[in-house]
Amino acid sequence: MSVIKSAAQALMKKAVEHAPDAWLPGGEADPLIARRHGLIGAPLSRLDGPLKVQGKAPYAADFPMPGLAYAALVYSTIPKGRITSLDTASAEAASGVILVMTYRNAPRLNPTPLFMTKGKAVGGDDLPVMQDDRIHWNGEPIALVLAETQEQADYAKSLIRATYEAESAVTSFAAAKAHGTKPGVFHGEPLKLEIGDAEAALCAAPHKVDAIYRTPRHNHNPIELHGVTLAWTGEELSIHDASQAVAHMAWSIAEIFGIKEEQVHVTSPFVGGGFGSKTLWRHHILAAAASKLTGRPVRLVLSREGVYRTVGGRTCTEQRVAIGAQADGRFDALIHTGTVAMSPHNNMPEPFILPARSAYAARSFKLDVETATIDMLANTFMRAPGESVGTFGLESAIDELAYELGMDPVELRLRNEPERDPTTGLPFSARHIVEAYRAGAERFGWNRRSPQPGSQRDGEWWVGVGCATATYPYYRMPGGAARLTLRKDGHVTVEIAAHEMGMGTATAQTQVTAERLGLPLEQVHFLHGDSRFPGLVLAGGSQQSASIGSSVRAAERELVKELLKLVSSESPLHGLHADEVEGRERGLCKIGDPARRESYVSILAHAGREELKIEASAPPPLETQHWSMHSHGALFCEIRVNAITGEPRVGRFLGSFDCGRILNAKTAASQLRGGIIMGLGLALMEETQFDERNGRIMNPSLAEYHVPVHQDVPEIEILYTDIPDPRAPAGARGLGEIGITGVGAAVANAVYHATGRRIRDLPITLDKLL
């Protein structure tokens, strides 16, 4: 970035920080926040429920196409080097085979747009895709077989033989660190922050902790395998995808194939889980290339092993957390530094310092993420990138400090509650973590705890409780837009390129939109998952609700203006300005004077209109530069550890959240529980085992990568403050990520309380407790 450009950006940032509130999005609270007793928050069952329980919701690999051909991939078995021979003759001769594609015959492709390098770039890496004989990671696809049936493709791929000339590769974390680390850069900003002299303050502090925490690699493992069903019609490409970024996908694929964005149509009405993984990876590009070469529609569904080989996961971290404190618990120094592994061809330094930037007050800070380069598949975003693993280090260290000080860990956290954002100085938009802690502690029975570790035994089980803070920011990304179509029968259709991966998007947004327009639920139709709809709406960063809310609000304001232009001189609404009018009871009425009202049906009928179609864009997301906007949670865990086998079992779990206003109490609780359950996996079992000798993932299956199952999960209680954030659309901050944050530490802290064993190395498997 040029000096001038970065100076201009810094100036802009300062201007936004100091601008009057009213100039910014959220400056005037969304009027929906004042509506306390309507559809928002109602525990409505999912509108797509009947489809899903009957197996009728269509996912990417469910779409039939005439003449469909099936693809299978062959993966490299070395981490770095070049292919010296690739024998495909037997495969080509095998029954049903249509094409064997390798670097020798793959079409020439443009580079893949790497995530965060451009607005719509969504590629996991920017390496050439089957363009030459180079190998960049162990598991890189080297051949694609296309056949009439999946069985034929799978058999033929087993006949392909490759030899390699291996080059020396860096495949161990220790070797990578020994080669030197580089500063992590996230969203264009270095992951480095110093306020005061934290090391000196740590030395001088009367009480301190200083330890290293480690978290392993993880894989997302949505149960839906990554897959596409796609076809070319001339230069136009239609893709049924499993995507959390349909508009990004259309643009990125178009770049790769050198066609226009409008020539790629991506649909993804239902996604079988994503968690950060359903972006652009090899299989999309290879399937489209094979289809282009043969003229056949192609289905490419990765095997579960294929997902591990070609779709990145979360990288490993090694974190130092050091806290210096006064006897009353106040932090003099907060140090959170360390190293993460990253590939040479991506830019995702797992930003584990994010929680420490805003969660606690301290007199000095030292935060730093360094990256060590490993020859491996590009790592990527996975649920709460940064916070999920960063809270393990930070919230474990705070628990250790509480024991050092002889203080209750809840009280220690509340003692360090900041007045303003501790590292930016911005005011908080809303922060009610204290209420969340008080409510959670009371409900959980935290006060009944005896502080002494190893003090509770039930037969052969040690029993302990632990707590930790969950935290995740409010994000809203640029590019949100929506189209509203009001028909003469009073029904409204919302079209937006957003996604349903299980969050309950359509259900919650139907509620919000119906409330905003003053319509019953059954008259609002929320359509999503199509790149031809307006908006650039990534289902990531827990920002979808804010992006959709802001976009629909903008479109609703435009719709009101257009409707007021249509009203006749006899209308009760005649002469009113849009700011004086709101949607109520199937029409518009003057705010504060419901008698001055005309229904939508009447307005369109009088104007002789069949429908009114409005498209509008959300304002730029400047609110996050003017306020510090974060959600929080207070987590409480009861663990049982078998004294003989070391087996840990979660007995009880409670999450008390401050996430702004809840849009749907039923789906919200489910989403938070789901995050917590993935957090239990992170705490107790999940680990992508990476062979440090050759860079190969050793457990690429759901049999060997353990995720929580029914028997691992107790009843999880969820509480919320339900206090609206006045700066967020509808008062709501997102819920997708926060559930997983803090869980690793809550479990580890409970394990310490149960057993007196402090585990600083995830996952907490029984061998570490023997």
Add this chain to the structure above:
Amino acid sequence: MSIIVNGSPVQAPEDSRVSLLDLLRERLHLSGVKKGCNQGACGACTVLVDGERILSCLALAVQYEGRSITSIEGLSREGELHALQRAFIEHDGFQCGYCTPGQICSAIGMSAELDRGVPSYVTADLASEHIQASRDELTERMSGNLCRCGAYNGIVEAIQETCTGGAR
């Protein structure tokens, strides 16, 4: 001999490598049956064979000639949802919905196992003919069906509401 799928006879595939799962999904277009791992580790492909739950990804289609297969598509009668399907909606026993057909088929098969007095790892009295459908029994018996969204609490509530277990 043919395979009976949701009451209708279908021809067994000529290619003996075709799994029951791929027969249902790719040839019969019963795409409610899901593929999550293709190696028997996730349970998403669970269907009922003569009332017993099996993993259709580990079954070769040709082995099922003469047997009666019920997939998620065969559960609702004349548009009326099965009681367990309704309970899944009410208790929010799913999020993305991908593992849901397998969870539902598995729960129906499991309920029949409880009724028959088939013990599990957590059953205290192996000789008992009446096994209570306790939470522990249900979660143990459903642990072969993974849900990555983490809808487990809702799934168990839905099953508890509709499955009486051995209490007949």
